[in-house]
Amino acid sequence: MSLFSIPSRLVFKCFGKNRVNYCQIAAALRPKKGKSTRKEAQYFSDAKRVRTVGGKGGDGCVSFLQLWCNERAGPDGGDGGNGGHVILQASNDVRNFNHVSSVLRASEGGIGGAKECHGKNAKHTVIKVPIGTVVRSGKGLIVADLATADLMFVAARGGAGGKGNRFFTTDKETSPKVCEYGPPGEDSSYILELRSMAEVGMIGFPNAGKSTLLNALTRAKPKVAPYAFTTLRPHLGTVQYEDHVQLTIADLPGLVPDAHRNKGLGIQFLKHAERCTLLLFVLDASAPEPWTQYQQLKHELEQFGGSLANRPQLVVANKMDVPASASNYEQLQQQLDEPKLLGISAKMGHNLTQLLSTIRTTYERHKTKQQMGSS
Structure with a gap:
C-alpha cells in the first residue's frame, strides 16, 4: 500500500x-x-546577499549633417538610450533564492546616432522572488516588503542617456562639438530574506x-x-x-x-x-x-x-x-x-x-x- x-x-x-x-x-x-x-x-536558500547594478546610460553622439546641397547643415547627434533598472518582483513561480545570482546587472542603453537618432532604451532586468520577501539595505534597514503577488521594488535604477550635440545647439553656439557620456546606474547592496x-x-x-x-x-x-x-x-x-x-x-x-x-x-x-x-x-x-x-x-x-x-x-x-x-x-x-x-x-x-x-x-x-x- x-x-x-x-x-x-x-x-x-x-x-x-x-x-x-x-x-x-x-x-x-x-x-x-x-x-x-x-x-x-x-x-x-531563504536568505541572500545581492549586489544590484543598474545599466549604464548610452553615450550621446557628436555628428554634423552633410547634404549634397549643404555640407554644413548643422549638428544632428542623437541622445543615448536609458539604462535598464534592476527590479525585484514577488511571484508565485519561485519558492526560494536558489536562482538569484549574487550580482544582478541590467543592460546598458544604446549610443546615439547621426540624423538625431536616439539610442535604444535598455530592457529592465526583472528578478522573480518568492512572495513574502523582505528586502533590507546594507545597514539592515527594511526598504521593501514584497508581501503580495506582482509587487515590485526597483533595487537599482539605470543611468539616463547622455545628450547628443544637437541638444546643445543655441543661437550663439550653432555648431557644438560636445556631447554627454551616459552616467552609470545605481550600485547598491541588499539582503533578501524570505519571511514565509x-x-x-x-x-x-x-x-x-x-x-x-x-x-x-x-x-x-x-x-x-x-x-x-x-x-x-x-x-x-x-x-x-x-x-x-x-x-x-x-x-x-x-x-x-x-x-x-x-x-x-x-x-x-x-x-x-x-x-x-x-x-x-x-x-x-x-x-x-x-x-x-x-x-x-x-x-x-x-x-x-x-x-x-x-x-x-x-x-x-x-x-x-x-x-x-x-x-x-x-x-x-x-x-x-x-x-x-x-x-x-x-x-x-x-x-x-x-x-x-x-x-x-x-x-x-x-x-x-x-x-x-x-x-
Missing part, C-alpha cells in the same frame, strides 16, 4: 453557519512518477529522523544515511492534496540546547522556524526519556521570544519500529498529556497517512481561526 493512499475524506465540524469551514479535508495524492535519480542535493518559508516546519534534535520523514512524505531528497549526522541547511518538499491544495514541509536543521544563545546554528535555526505556520515536533521514541527532548525544544522556543512558542504544534514520536520505542511511547503520552501525539515510523512508512491528514486538519483549523479573528 502506498504511503500517500488515504481511503476516504475525513469529515470535521464547522465553526459556524456563516464562517469559512473545512468540512471536507482532501486526501494526499499519490505521486505518479518516481523520484529523480540525480545525486546532487538541492538546498533551500513553509507551511510546516519539522523541529527536532539531530538524528531524530526528520530527513527520513521528509523523504517519505514528499519528493524531496534530503541526505539520509545509517550513521549519525545533522542537516545543516533546510530542505523543502511539497504535499499535494485532492482539492489541489499544496502544503510545503521544511526539514529544518537540528536544534541543540542553548540555541537561543546562538549555540550551534542557534539564531539562524530559530529564524527558520519563525517563518513556518505550523511546527511539527519530531521526537526520537527510541531514545532514553524522549519526553525530555520535547521539554528542551519548548524551552528554546520560549526563550527565543516572540510568537514562536504560540504557533500551532503537532508532536510525533518517530522510530516506532525500534523495539524499545513501545514502552517509551506510553510514558511519553503520560508525560506530555498531548492529545495530538502520534506514533510513526518514517523508515517503515507506518502511520504516515494519518500524519498527513492531521497536518492538513491542524493547518485548516489555524487558517480558519485567523479568518475569524480578522473578520
Whole structure:
C-alpha cells in the first residue's frame, strides 16, 4: 500500500453557519512518477546577499549633417538610450533564492546616432522572488516588503542617456562639438530574506529522523544515511492534496540546547522556524526519556521570544519500529498529556497517512481561526 493512499475524506465540524469551514479535508495524492535519480542535493536558500547594478546610460553622439546641397547643415547627434533598472518582483513561480545570482546587472542603453537618432532604451532586468520577501539595505534597514503577488521594488535604477550635440545647439553656439557620456546606474547592496518559508516546519534534535520523514512524505531528497549526522541547511518538499491544495514541509536543521544563545546554528535555526505556520515536533521514541527532548525544544522556543512558542504544534514520536520505542511511547503520552501525539515510523512508512491528514486538519483549523479573528 502506498504511503500517500488515504481511503476516504475525513469529515470535521464547522465553526459556524456563516464562517469559512473545512468540512471536507482532501486526501494526499499519490505521486505518479518516481523520484529523480540525480545525486546532487538541492538546498533551500531563504536568505541572500545581492549586489544590484543598474545599466549604464548610452553615450550621446557628436555628428554634423552633410547634404549634397549643404555640407554644413548643422549638428544632428542623437541622445543615448536609458539604462535598464534592476527590479525585484514577488511571484508565485519561485519558492526560494536558489536562482538569484549574487550580482544582478541590467543592460546598458544604446549610443546615439547621426540624423538625431536616439539610442535604444535598455530592457529592465526583472528578478522573480518568492512572495513574502523582505528586502533590507546594507545597514539592515527594511526598504521593501514584497508581501503580495506582482509587487515590485526597483533595487537599482539605470543611468539616463547622455545628450547628443544637437541638444546643445543655441543661437550663439550653432555648431557644438560636445556631447554627454551616459552616467552609470545605481550600485547598491541588499539582503533578501524570505519571511514565509513553509507551511510546516519539522523541529527536532539531530538524528531524530526528520530527513527520513521528509523523504517519505514528499519528493524531496534530503541526505539520509545509517550513521549519525545533522542537516545543516533546510530542505523543502511539497504535499499535494485532492482539492489541489499544496502544503510545503521544511526539514529544518537540528536544534541543540542553548540555541537561543546562538549555540550551534542557534539564531539562524530559530529564524527558520519563525517563518513556518505550523511546527511539527519530531521526537526520537527510541531514545532514553524522549519526553525530555520535547521539554528542551519548548524551552528554546520560549526563550527565543516572540510568537514562536504560540504557533500551532503537532508532536510525533518517530522510530516506532525500534523495539524499545513501545514502552517509551506510553510514558511519553503520560508525560506530555498531548492529545495530538502520534506514533510513526518514517523508515517503515507506518502511520504516515494519518500524519498527513492531521497536518492538513491542524493547518485548516489555524487558517480558519485567523479568518475569524480578522473578520
